[in-house]
Amino acid sequence: MNLGLKDVRHNIGRFLMTAAGVAFLVTASIGMIGLYRGIVADALLVIDRIGADLWVVQGGRAGPFSESSAISSGMDRRVEGVDGVTSVRRFVQISQQFEHRGRSLRASLTGLDYPRDSGGWVPLAAGRHIASGHFEAIADISIGLKLGETVRLGRDDFTVVGLTRGMVDMGGDGLLVVTINDAMAVAQRRTSEEVLLARNTADATTAVTSGSSVAQDSKISAALVTLDPATDEAAVRRVIMAWGDANVLSRAEQQSLLLDQRLWRLRVQILAFTGVLLTVMVIVISLIIYMLTMEKRHQIAMLKLIGARNTVIVVMIAEQAYLIGAGGLALGLVLSNIIFPWFPRRVVIEPSDIELLGLAMAVICGFASLLGISRALKVRAQEVLS
Template structure:
């Protein structure tokens, strides 16, 4: 039996392909939006995995270093190191800030780590890891820095000694690893003017500067400057110890909150990027509706243009299902062309996006299924119109 759909497509090939390309660009945007979401999740997971930690210990009742502010005394790690099942601990500090790179501001996630300890970037693509305790940096290549560059962060200049790839926050900001002490200074140390003003304010406070108690003011000032905090303590669990047990121990005895790797991934996906995911989900829904409307409009118009032929086909004995199949197949073919063009377009333009766009084969398959489903649904209007064509319209007036 002749495939009426393929013959009709062949008859209007140019128009059909042109329409498919237009639809494909729309589908390409849809796939890219899904890729942006996947990229956010993948980047977040990559950073979690690359740290080498099994547990993130943070301020009690907070969600951890990336989702909420967390302040933990920097000597808390000692108490954690003594717990059963803890193999290694390391302080870590994280903050997001703007740094000047070659005359422009780049937003980075600054990670303060102890050189050689947990939290270090896993694999360098160039240079070496941090070895000194101060003024060195390892940067994600997306920051636009090269080995040998210097980057100014607050008061000090840092020499870039290594580069990593795909070390970005879930927001897409490239990471800049510096020694922990420097990161603590960047995060917690005030500028000189603020320090002078703070000291003057303390000295002017009669409760803290009592004439009858010599040395009190010096002690207060010393305590103000000596207190150092970190955002989290990274913990590697010894083999044979379930992280959940160690987590429970920390929660019970140390007045801190610990999160496992699975918890961190959950926080990342369910909380940190949940709003972005909903935003993207809305875009996907709107794009799906727009795509369906376009397919429906095109197929409906094509069907209306064939009303006389459909009337003749019905008159000479073509069954409704043959005519419906012709329209459905055309809609599916349009969707298939659109999907192939969209997939190609997404592959071509994804590398140029500022954020990581991760195009997963599973998403492509789901996208194909969704496209075909949308096209099938969109063809219903045209099929309905075709089935209402009266074969008598082919005869006389």
């Protein structure tokens, strides 16, 4: 006879409520881990998909994702002259808020160096890639634009010729992909008052030359370099670094900057919150098992009176704890798959994370049962007469 399962059936209501409470804690834990995974996936999305071997950014900076970067407008032509470089593309990405049909929308305006790059690395859900140097856009579905719609950015109207899904920046804003010349025109748009103020600044020459109140000659964030497979990457880096006004980052270095610096605090916070949730789970299961054990003191005393070994009692209590944990984990997985697809941010549920959470649940249930086991072993056979 399985005493643990029989006792669970006897207290099915309490068992189900406890399993439901544990399930919500499991769901929250999966959500915290999945949210971090999703933020990492979003942060690395452009770096992984755009296919650049090297990123040439502003000298002394680690842009364009970890900090701001602005390189000279002729940097791409300079880099093209380096031995071993097969192609160079300019890159810019800026946050943009705009009005559309009475709604305030937000997007990450990403510039493609058309015609070198028509956006083939952007997966399409509908429509086509950019085929014109001006006024065409590819929009992520999360922005809220439809295929064929016209949206006004700056002083120009853009037609949405393609839709993509899941292409967002680190902040979760959907990508709005246009040509780089259009992106820079939008970025450099100024009101007439701003132009007048720029002309009246002390450094009037810089303001007039740059066409902006910002003291820089370009809005370009980086140059994306593709190398010949036989090229020595280190040699190319040394040549570009020697110029003094540029810094060179590999794809791996960009990823490291994001994960180990930009997202480091977020990682610690999520691990801390997950630890708190698991601790609460231990407390909840421990208290329920202890209460169930206290209610069974008479039955446990009877078992001892008829000669049952302590292992029978230990297994019974441990089974209850693991049944609660297994039920909570199963229900938590079901809730996660129902709830998280509707989240505004990407939640990535990895099988390896579920396996680790299952292992953690096994340890938690084993630890939680110790309190009830300790109390059960103290019950004496004589208590059956009380």
